[in-house]
Amino acid sequence: MALTKIVMPKTGAEMEEGRIMAWRKSEGEQVRKGEVLLDIETDKAIMEVESPASGILLKRLHPEGQTVPATCLIALLGDGSEAAEQIGEFIQSEVAAPLPLPRAVSAAAEVLPPPSTPPATGRIKASPLARRLAEEKGIDLASIEGTGPEGRIEKEDVLRAVEARAAAPSHDRVVPLSPMRRAIARRVAQSHQEVPAFSVTLSLDMTRALARKKELQAAGISASINDLVVFGVSRVLASYPDLNAEFKGDSILRHGDINIGFVVGAEEGLYVPVIRAADKLSLEEIAAETERLTSLAQRKAITEKALTGGTFTVSNLGMYGVDSFNAVILPAQTGILSVGGIVEKPGRGKNGELLWSSAMSVTLTVDHRAVDGLTAAKFLSDLKSLLQAL
Amino acid sequence: MSTLRTEVAEKTYREAIIEAMAEEMRRDDRVVLIGEDVGRFGGAMGASKGLFDEFGPERVIDTPISEAAIVGSALGMALTGQRPVAELMFIDFVGVCMDQIANQVAKVRYMLGGQVNVPMVIRTQGGAGKGYAAQHSQSLEAWFTHIPGLKVVMPSKPGDAKGLLKSAIRDDNPVMFIEHKLLYNLKGEVPEDPEYLIPLGVAEVKREGSHLTLVSYSRQVLNCLEAAAELAQHGIEAEVIDLRTLRPLDFGAIVGSVQKTGRLVTVEEGYPQCGIGAEITARVCERCMDFLDMPPIRIAARDTPIPFARVLEQATIPSPQSIAQRILTARKWK
Numbered sequence: 001m002a003l004t005k006i007v008m009p010k011t012g013a014e015m016e017e018g019r020i021m022a023w024r025k026s027e028g029e030q031v032r033k034g035e036v037l038l039d040i041e042t043d044k045a046i047m048e049v050e051s052p053a054s055g056i057l058l059k060r061l062h063p064e065g066q067t068v069p070a071t072c073l074i075a076l077l078g079d080g081s082e083a084a085e086q087i088g089e090f091i092q093s094e095v096a097a098p099l100p101l102p103r104a105v106s107a108a109a110e111v112l113p114p115p116s117t118p119p120a121t122g123r124i125k126a127s128p129l130a131r132r133l134a135e136e137k138g139i140d141l142a143s144i145e146g147t148g149p150e151g152r153i154e155k156e157d158v159l160r161a162v163e164a165r166a167a168a169p170s171h172d173r174v175v176p177l178s179p180m181r182r183a184i185a186r187r188v189a190q191s192h193q194e195v196p197a198f199s200v201t202l203s204l205d206m207t208r209a210l211a212r213k214k215e216l217q218a219a220g221i222s223a224s225i226n227d228l229v230v231f232g233v234s235r236v237l238a239s240y241p242d243l244n245a246e247f248k249g250d251s252i253l254r255h256g257d258i259n260i261g262f263v264v265g266a267e268e269g270l271y272v273p274v275i276r277a278a279d280k281l282s283l284e285e286i287a288a289e290t291e292r293l294t295s296l297a298q299r300k301a302i303t304e305k306a307l308t309g310g311t312f313t314v315s316n317l318g319m320y321g322v323d324s325f326n327a328v329i330l331p332a333q334t335g336i337l338s339v340g341g342i343v344e345k346p347g348r349g350k351n352g353e354l355l356w357s358s359a360m361s362v363t364l365t366v367d368h369r370a371v372d373g374l375t376a377a378k379f380l381s382d383l384k385s386l387l388q389a390l
Numbered sequence: 391m392s393t394l395r396t397e398v399a400e401k402t403y404r405e406a407i408i409e410a411m412a413e414e415m416r417r418d419d420r421v422v423l424i425g426e427d428v429g430r431f432g433g434a435m436g437a438s439k440g441l442f443d444e445f446g447p448e449r450v451i452d453t454p455i456s457e458a459a460i461v462g463s464a465l466g467m468a469l470t471g472q473r474p475v476a477e478l479m480f481i482d483f484v485g486v487c488m489d490q491i492a493n494q495v496a497k498v499r500y501m502l503g504g505q506v507n508v509p510m511v512i513r514t515q516g517g518a519g520k521g522y523a524a525q526h527s528q529s530l531e532a533w534f535t536h537i538p539g540l541k542v543v544m545p546s547k548p549g550d551a552k553g554l555l556k557s558a559i560r561d562d563n564p565v566m567f568i569e570h571k572l573l574y575n576l577k578g579e580v581p582e583d584p585e586y587l588i589p590l591g592v593a594e595v596k597r598e599g600s601h602l603t604l605v606s607y608s609r610q611v612l613n614c615l616e617a618a619a620e621l622a623q624h625g626i627e628a629e630v631i632d633l634r635t636l637r638p639l640d641f642g643a644i645v646g647s648v649q650k651t652g653r654l655v656t657v658e659e660g661y662p663q664c665g666i667g668a669e670i671t672a673r674v675c676e677r678c679m680d681f682l683d684m685p686p687i688r689i690a691a692r693d694t695p696i697p698f699a700r701v702l703e704q705a706t707i708p709s710p711q712s713i714a715q716r717i718l719t720a721r722k723w724k
Contacts, residue, residue: 129652129683148684149721155652155683156724 003082003090004053006075008068011042012304018042019067019179020074025057031077038075039300043183044307045271046300056080058087066151067179126153133158139165145176180269188328195247198368199326200376204384205357206342212390216284223287226316228387229339229362230260231286233314234278236382243335243379244311247370252334261310261330262290264297271297272330274310318342324361334367335376397582398549404574406548407437407513410555411475413584415445418473421559424451424464425477425513434479435515435574457487461512465495468510468564475559481516481568482528495564496539509562511555515569517609517659518707522571524695527703529608529660534566535637535669541565541590542637546611548578550634553588561590570609593640595647599627602653602717605644605670607633610657616710617717626723628655636666641673648674652683655717659707662690689716 008018021039025031036048037057055077062074076087124141126134130153134141137158144161146153164174177185191197209228216223237244241254258279261272273293278286296302315327318341327338340361349355362383364376401409415421423429423438423445429452432439442450453460457478464476478484484491491512499508518527534542543558543565545551551569558565596611597618604614611632618628629647633640648654654674656667667688674686692706 127652127683128679129681132680147722152684154721 003058003087004055004077005073006037006049006051006077008040008070008072008074009049010070011047012044012308015042015044015070015304017067017069017179020062020064021046022064023060024048025051027057027060029057031055031057041179041268042304043179044304045180045297045302046266046268047303048301051077053077058082059091061091063151124153125151127155129155130158134161137162143174178268184269187331191328191331195329196368197326197329197365198371198373198376199363199365200373200380201324201361201363202377202380202384203359203361205388206360207358207388208390209387210342210358212283216287221284221287222291223283224290225318225342225360226262226314226339227283227287227290228390229316229337230262230275230278230290230314231283232383232387232390233312233337234258234260234275234281234286235386236379237312238279239382240375240379242371242375243364243366245334245370246311246332247334247367252370255311257311259309259311261313263313263315263327264294266297271302271307272310272313273297273302273306274308276309312336314339318360324363326363326365329365329367334370335379336365338363338365398579399582400577401548401580402574403545403548403551403569403576403578404435404437404439406552406578406580407555407569408439408441409580410552410559411438412441412444414556414559415441415449417584419449420471420473421475422449422451422467422472423475423477424453424467425460426453426455426479428452428477433477435569435571437513437515437569437574438477457483458490461487461490461495464510464512465490465498465508468508469498469506473509473559475511475513478512478514480526481514481530482525484514484530484533488533491534491540491564491566492537496537499563500539507562508564511558511561511565511567513555513567513569515571515574517570517572518691518696518703519572519609521698521700521703523698527696529658529691531566531568531636532660532665534568535639535666539564540637541635542568543590543635544568544570544608545634546573546596546608546632548576548580550588550594550632552580553586554590554634557587557590560587565590568608573609576612588634591635591638591640593631593633593635593643595629595643596632597628597630599629600651601626601723602628602655603644603647603651604628604630604655604657604713605633605647605667606630606657607636607666608659610659610708613708613710613713614657617713620710620714621717624718624723626717628717633666639670639673641670641677644670644674645678648678649681652681654682654686655689655713656686657689657708657713659691662688662693665690684721687716687720689713 018040021041023038024036031051033054034050037051038049039046040049058078059076062068068074126141133155139161141153144153144157146157148154213223237258242252244255244258246253257277259274259276260278261274264271275289313330313336316339317325318339322340324340325338327336329336342358342360344356345359347355347357364380366376423441427434428438429442429450460476464474467474495508499506516529531542534540541563543554545554555567558567597615606614614630618630621628629651631643631647656670658666667690671686671688689708696706697703
């Protein structure tokens with residue numbers, strides 16, 4: 001049987017590398033086509049990699065925690081009849097430069113070290129020079145991330161750790177950035193630096209919206225408060241094309257579609273799945289879509305495609321009791337709506353009587369280069385009218 | 391190394407070897423040359439052209455086709471007061487005189503308790519690249535570096551060839567002087583000084599660098615220098631050490647470089663198993679373990695007889711491209 005290559009998938013045009021989070025199958029284990037082989041982390045999401053074929057997982061080339069370039073070989077499947085030499089040769093032919101010739105029949109074509117298997121126990125891979133240096137400098141090898149082949153710690157890695165330690169006091173712990181965290185850091189920093197953000201806050205009464213939510217629940221449809229907000233935003237955005245746009249320097253690109261992203265928090269960071277053409281979906285359809293996408297994100301099965309193409313974003317921290325906040329505008333967008341929690345507030349009716357309302361604070365943060373405060377205020381006012389009349 | 395005059399001339403490797411022998415034969419009439427076609431024909435590789443005309447048949451001796459007789463006679467000459475240079479046309483033929491070299495030439499001084507000297511040089515040539523196929527293209531220096539009692543010298547360029555051959559002829563011990571068939575036409579600067587000597591057992595840094603140490607000899611030194619130029623485009627500065635003498639090995643030069651770079655790559659044209667690179671790697675691991683930042687890399691010919699077909703022959707021996715590729719894929723260079 002021909003060996004089947006498992007490579008680090010290229011999940012998107014800009015994806016360059018992925019980190020192996022967890023192997024789900026062991027070497028020697030039988031695998032069926034479609035079964036999950038491993039979890040990987042890209043800069044956008046954590047995802048499962050399914051096996052393209054059935055067979056036995058012969059070799060896992062990289063350990064958990066290793067970052068590998070996209071399209072690089074990470075594992076091999078076979079039928080179990082392959083000799084160790086054949087497997088070793090195949091791997092070397094994949095990682096070394098290809099030669100324009102058929103291989104010699106004998107096992108050793110050139111004198112190459114055999115591919116070493118990942119350690120069964122927690123033995124740390126480090127070059128002798130790195131070990132000596134780490135000991136001299138009093139740095140624990142376990143705290144250093146190795147960038148050499150197979151995660152080997154090399155001299156440069158130790159020197160980097162020494163520098164980092166010099167910058168931080170001794171009781172601190174240096175945590176390397178995950179690809180997702182690195183991407184988030186880069187995006188928010190860029191937004192902060194480039195976008196003059198301006199926020200407008202408004203409080204609205206969710207009494208009618210909550211009643212609507214109950215009706216849907218009785219009909220077997222579970223819609224969240226955020227779904228109602230997303231629905232409202234999708235309808236109002238149509239009248240505010242500059243809020244559904246991208247600032248391009250000397251022009252504003254108004255998008256034809258209204259694709260609303262909503263923030264889903266996760267242990268490793270956050271995802272922003274996108275509801276495409278939200279203005280064309282009913283409230284029930286929006287609720288179903290957010291549930292589907294949230295579930296995918298929580299199972300780490302969401303695709304890169306589902307996380308791109310947003311034109312406006314809604315972020316909700318109400319479930320944590322937050323009153324209000326100003327979220328950071330995503331790249332290539334001009335606005336983001338931050339939603340707080342619902343609080344029962346007393347108010348004054350038309351005739352001076354005491355009225356209770358379910359007050360919810362929403363903050364619209366806009367790119368002031370494209371959108372003025374007046375527009376922002378009008379948008380919120382329209383949103384309030386819509387949600388209060390649901 | 392003594393250099394009384396500093397004039398240099400551009401000469402070929404072949405001319406440098408002829409010049410070395412001619413100068414030594416003029417200087418000391420005990421020096422003779424013996425081998426197949428070395429006299430009237432001027433050498434199968436042209437490496438003794440003109441010597442027969444200058445020194446005559448008593449000092450430039452044509453022999454029958456018998457390597458055992460060539461080496462055996464040369465040993466006899468050496469033991470009775472002459473300083474012979476014996477030529478073996480192809481190193482591949484050494485099998486038929488191996489007893490003479492390994493058991494007689496290398497051991498007779500030891501076994502006679504120092505009562506005799508064996509001041510002889512065995513000149514030969516090897517290497518692939520001319521399509522001469524499996525029995526005429528080998529690099530068998532590993533066989534000789536294994537034997538106590540022999541010195542082994544392999545020059546990579548004309549100036550070194552002259553200086554080393556003169557030192558070999560003046561050495562009172564048996565020296566294997568191994569040339570490369572593709573180097574004979576190589577041009578280079580050769581000092582004119584008849585006292586230009588390069589000491590045996592001393593390596594030379596042909597290119598300085600700080601990222602890795604490339605250790606090689608003979609023709610592969612040229613390939614290493616070309617590979618180093620390509621690596622430099624990737625920001626990798628390779629130090630290239632030309633061993634010049636394989637036995638005794640200038641291990642100090644290697645240690646000094648590896649302590650600086652932390653990375654060892656050996657390059658040879660011989661077969662991979664039990665080759666020169668294996669010896670160097672073992673010694674470096676024994677003595678410089680704490681300086682190694684990555685496992686040593688050995689680059690050698692493929693473990694196969696040298697093919698006849700040119701394309702296969704090229705793919706069997708290291709090239710500048712294959713050397714550079716091995717290094718580029720060894721780790722993530724930043």
